[in-house]
Amino acid sequence: MKTLAACSVVLVVLGALSGCASLGVQPWQRDILARDEMSLGHDPVSAGLDDHIYFSKEASSGGRGFGGGGCGCN
């Protein structure tokens, strides 16, 4: 049931995005988006450290992306 709910959320979002081809910018309007701090991959080293802490202290992990390695801390 939960899987179904999660899948439908993804499908709705995917549908919404594909229906929104009008969203976005022209290539010459990327000045702000091109800034380092606007990147979703900004500061991966710190993100990796955070993920490791929460992975070893909580029952949840992942979601943002993946990489790194497993550990015996959980």
Added chain:
Amino acid sequence: MQLKQRRIGARLRRASERVLEQRRSLDVDPALAIAGVMAAPAAMAAAQPGEWELNSAILFYSEADRVSAIEPVFQASRYFNNDRIFSAKLVVDALTGASANGAVPSQDFQTFTRPSGRGSFTVAPGEVPLDDTFRDTRLALSSSWAQPLAQNLRGSFGLNISKEYDYLSLGASSVLDWDFNKKNTTLTLGLGYAQDQVSPEGDIPTALAPQSYARGNSADEAESNYALQDGSDDAERAMRDSSESKSVIDLLLGVTQVIDRRSLLQVNYSLSLSDGYLTDPFKVVSVVDGSSGTPLSQIYENRPDSRAKHSVFVRGKRAIGDDDVLDLSYRYLFDDWGMTSHTVDMRYRWGLGEWFLQPHLRYYMQSATDFYQGFLIDGQPLPAEVSADYRLADMQALTAGIEVGRTAGPWGNWRVALEYYRQTPDEPGGKPGALAGLELTPAVDAVMVRFNYDFKL
């Protein structure tokens, strides 16, 4: 004349190649900026072919009366022509301190077997049993190669190895990013596989087998009662194999959409399938008397041998004013262990010229897994799966922090963050007798200090 023409021709060719090169490095920027799935180096836009980018950090993590960790990280990325990037990362994780073994506190002194199965430790009345010999060093090495595979299609391939004294993890991952809609939309597909092996000192305990344990009115009495049990034999009998393994398959499906000149939205669905030995070989569950609440014995925990975890992660980033950025995310996660969690994370980067200040707030809440029990009642049938690890209990956690940094200036690009993390697990219900007056799962407080330094060669 012909020679001169050839020279001019060559010069023109070189000039046009340079222009193309610059265009490519501009082209790659937004695509990479929104991909960000793998551990992509930070300032990709700024790095040029032939350059090395180095990102370093050191984290100090300290829990009140429990675990302390020092974790240095060093990542080097080399940029090649045609948007190809090689990246390698080294992480060292040195842990010391005390860790909860899962047992309940008691009104008596309690003597437990150390996780190694050799030796014992004694805790005072009312104290949550913590094994204070917890010590481990982890070394993790990962590398990745990223390159365009076709127009608007980018691939990244990674390998990683992580080694602890009693643990080895080997993994490989691959991520594909496909840009379309003028690079305003990126579809991401990620696949990862890891194989882990745990070989604890003192071997793998038999699930639900009793561990040598004793109580007493004083530390001496508890320890002499423990010695009478001839603990080493008991522990020996309870041990099974020298190692166990598990495999983890990770799948990620993501969409990143540029909303407008100032905003990005990312939605990921992740599936993580673990299979194999998922039990913590160092954790026990207390069996207590149903009326007095006195712990009578300690048995090794046992978790299911598979786990399917699903998560939906939504993240938005928006530039505000001239220099500020709001970064907001929410993750909904559930698994077939009966656990559900919600995580909200917010960062606001306040740009102040060359400097920035970034407050950070994170709230986390999880429900307990089906097999979590703070303790077992003596005489009742043993469940097939049980764990008293508070990390599987109903729990809330809050992180509050601030980061300050400088993006230019005499010492280059550095930043320092100070964070406070507090976990508040719910107390198990139905505590009998004396247990009702004792705290089984106290809050855990931790302070983190992180220092980052980035530079180029």
